[in-house]
Amino acid sequence: xxxxxxxxxxxxxxxxxxxxxxxxxxxxxxxxxxxxxxxxxxxxxxxxxxxxxxxxxxxxxxxxxxxxxxxxxxxxxxxxxxxxxxxxxxxxxxxxxxxxxxxxxxxxxxxxxxxxxxxxxxxxxxxxxxxxxxxxxxxxxxxxxxxxxxxxxxxxxxxxxxxxxxxxxxxxxxxxxxxxxxxxxxxxxxxxxxxxxxxxxxxxxxxxxxxxxxxxxxxxxxxxxxxxxxxxxxxxxxxxxxxxxxxxxxxxxxxxxxxxxxxxxxxxxxxxxxxxxxxxxxxxxxxxxxxxxxxxxxxxxxxxxxxxxxxxxxxxxxxxxxxxxxxxxxxxxxxxxx
DNA sequence: AAAGGGACCTGGCTGC
DNA sequence: TGCAGCCAGGTCCCTT
Numbered sequence: 001x002x003x004x005x006x007x008x009x010x011x012x013x014x015x016x017x018x019x020x021x022x023x024x025x026x027x028x029x030x031x032x033x034x035x036x037x038x039x040x041x042x043x044x045x046x047x048x049x050x051x052x053x054x055x056x057x058x059x060x061x062x063x064x065x066x067x068x069x070x071x072x073x074x075x076x077x078x079x080x081x082x083x084x085x086x087x088x089x090x091x092x093x094x095x096x097x098x099x100x101x102x103x104x105x106x107x108x109x110x111x112x113x114x115x116x117x118x119x120x121x122x123x124x125x126x127x128x129x130x131x132x133x134x135x136x137x138x139x140x141x142x143x144x145x146x147x148x149x150x151x152x153x154x155x156x157x158x159x160x161x162x163x164x165x166x167x168x169x170x171x172x173x174x175x176x177x178x179x180x181x182x183x184x185x186x187x188x189x190x191x192x193x194x195x196x197x198x199x200x201x202x203x204x205x206x207x208x209x210x211x212x213x214x215x216x217x218x219x220x221x222x223x224x225x226x227x228x229x230x231x232x233x234x235x236x237x238x239x240x241x242x243x244x245x246x247x248x249x250x251x252x253x254x255x256x257x258x259x260x261x262x263x264x265x266x267x268x269x270x271x272x273x274x275x276x277x278x279x280x281x282x283x284x285x286x287x288x289x290x291x292x293x294x295x296x297x298x299x300x301x302x303x304x305x306x307x308x309x310x311x312x313x314x315x316x317x318x319x320x321x322x323x324x325x326x327x328x329x330x331x332x333x334x335x336x337x338x
Numbered sequence: 339a340a341a342g343g344g345a346c347c348t349g350g351c352t353g354c
Numbered sequence: 355t356g357c358a359g360c361c362a363g364g365t366c367c368c369t370t
Contacts, residue, residue, distance in 0.1 A: 003364095061365095082364080084347090084365080085362070085363055086347095086348085086349095157349080157362085157363090158348075159346075159347060159348095159363075159364065213341090214340080214341080215340090215342090219341085231363075231364070232362090232363065321342085322343075322363090324363095
């Protein structure tokens, strides 16, 4: 389930493998994958053909490739992607590119100028670094670059989508997301709040806005218009680290308590990012087809009945927002009344 | 107006 | 053995 660390792992891969390449043509193999494109597949193809990718940018769980012609001006167009629950972006290189020295599957990434190197193999055991399956099952959209490489959008459950769209200026003049300095972001992402790893995030304003909400704290964590990037897995892990039950009311928590909760959420996502994210199965992989390694570091998520790493009490599972929530019954006391 | 709930999806798993 | 039903959950949209 791609949340911020998984999407960021994909973005980092795209920054290395796709930026600088030019789209020759696009094949849309499933209309649902482009359902948010007003003009459908034809419009997506028309807007991408001939465009060069200038940056890979992410805010929360959304990522986009900016499409440039003039390097000096802010990009006016972008290919927006959301992975939904099972979306993957896989870079496919023809054999001749491998022979020409492009890093093979599982090889360490080289960082472009100004970006921290991401070595996806150093922190994960070789058994979890898999080659890209040669199957085209669930292949929804295929971008073909003019150098013979391809970018595949694969999505089993079709909750994800691609969309070519114009950009709009950010409200605060800061960069639209991580991966580019341009103060723009795709129009459909304008309502998505900055995420907890965004340098331009105003933490104290976030705490104020959260306290002004009259809702449960887990709902607030999952509200992408309040703070983005957090999904069900990292919400539960953050609440466990903060020793808070998800049904605690935001308006009744001290600001300092909320502040440390957000710090815990940022920390758990940084920890996950360092090992390539969380993979339970083949549904989440990076652009090379490699699985993340954080699943073994989860404290409570998916661990019903297993001991809390802090106190040993068996992890509890509850229904919440039509989802499963996992918590420690001893470390995370349920509030008395709703 | 803010908050909550359901729909959208498919494949793997469980239980009868 | 086969099949029905459940479960996973991010986001949009509708209702309250």
